[in-house]
Amino acid sequence: MIAAAPTIGQRIDAQYGALSRQEQRAADFILDHLGDLAVYNATELAKLSGVSKATVSRLFRRLGFSDSAEVREHARSLRSQGAPLGGIGAAAGTPSALAAHAVQENENLQKLLAGLDDGRLDAAARLIAGAGEVVLIGLRNSYPLALHLRQQLAQARDRVRLAPVPGQSLGEDIAALGSRDVVVLVGFRRRPSGFGLIMQTLRERGVPVILISDSSARRHAEGAAYWLECPVDSVSAFDSYAAAMSLVNLLASGVLGVDVRDGRTRIASITGMYDALDELETPW
Structure with a gap:
């Protein structure tokens, strides 16, 4: 397997000690503003970091880039892959930054809802409700979402489990699954390299898959x-996974709504078990 080329941040870290003071000043600005790097040219970077354009151009060459256009393309590529970009500082909590965050969160939610108005959410909920067994798979950053969805679905129906169990492999968890079961596969960007093979294996075994992901998983959606x-x-x-958590809420609620009477009976039984085991804190 060909190793991925180092990111601009990694290149700066590797060469920082060998940079001139002015180059370090430009490098510091870049590291603090990686999220904006895709829109800055060399002139703008020089002005914002307080160095000359020649210093910025020299720094780019030291880092292995031909010019600022190549740096911008590199930054866009990293962001599209989900790589964390951007500095961490007090500005993150300023009113303007918080307002921009709120706008983006709302846009994400609106895009999510617009993509569900064709009935696919209800169809997915019915598929989950009627399955023999439901297996939730979420690897890397998708694991917390799969875990939360499993917890919600377990309120609505039985035979819901998370796979793989931490520290274990996946094979034994899906070996017995068939066409009457359902796998909910959560796969947001920066997925493990074997993600496509998981999809292929489930498809070959005839196991229906509900894929929850961002647009980068389009090639797996078929x-x-x-x-x-x-x-x-x-x-x-x-x-941001705020919209994803909203989707989890909607999907689990949809499953519960397929058979409200059975769902309420199950919730009552679970609540009684909580009381019997004294598992939950009382609200007063």
Whole structure:
């Protein structure tokens, strides 16, 4: 396998000690503003960092880039892959930054809802409700979402489990699955390299898959029974999963709504078990 080329941040870290004071000043600005790097040219970077344009151009060459256009393309590529970009500082909590964050979160939510108005959410909920067994798979950054969805679905129906169990492999968890079961596969960007093979294996075994992911998983969507696309765009360094959590809420609620009477009976039984085991804190 060909190793991925180092990011601009990694290149700066590797050469920082050998840079001149002025180059270090420009490098510091770049590291603090990686999220904006895709829109700055060399002149703008020089002005903002307080160095000459020649210093910025020299720094880019030291880092292995031919010019600022190549740097901008590199930054766009990193962001599209979900790589964390952007500095961490007090500005993240300023009113303007918080307002921009709110705008982006709302845009993500609106995009999510617009993509669900064709009935696919209800169809996916019915598929989950009627399955023999439901297996939730979420690897790397998708794991917390799969875990939360499993917790919600377990309130609505039985035979819901998370795979793989931490520290274990996936094979034994999907070996017995068939066409009457359902796998909910959560796969947001920066997925592990074997993600496509998981999709292929489930498809070959005839196991219906509900794929929850951002647009970067489009090439995997063809093998899914339903693809629930969820944007994770963010104005900050990291992807945002706020819309994804809303999707989890909607999907689990949809499953519960397929058979409300059975769902209420199950919830009452679970609540009784909580009380019997004294598992939850009382609200007063």
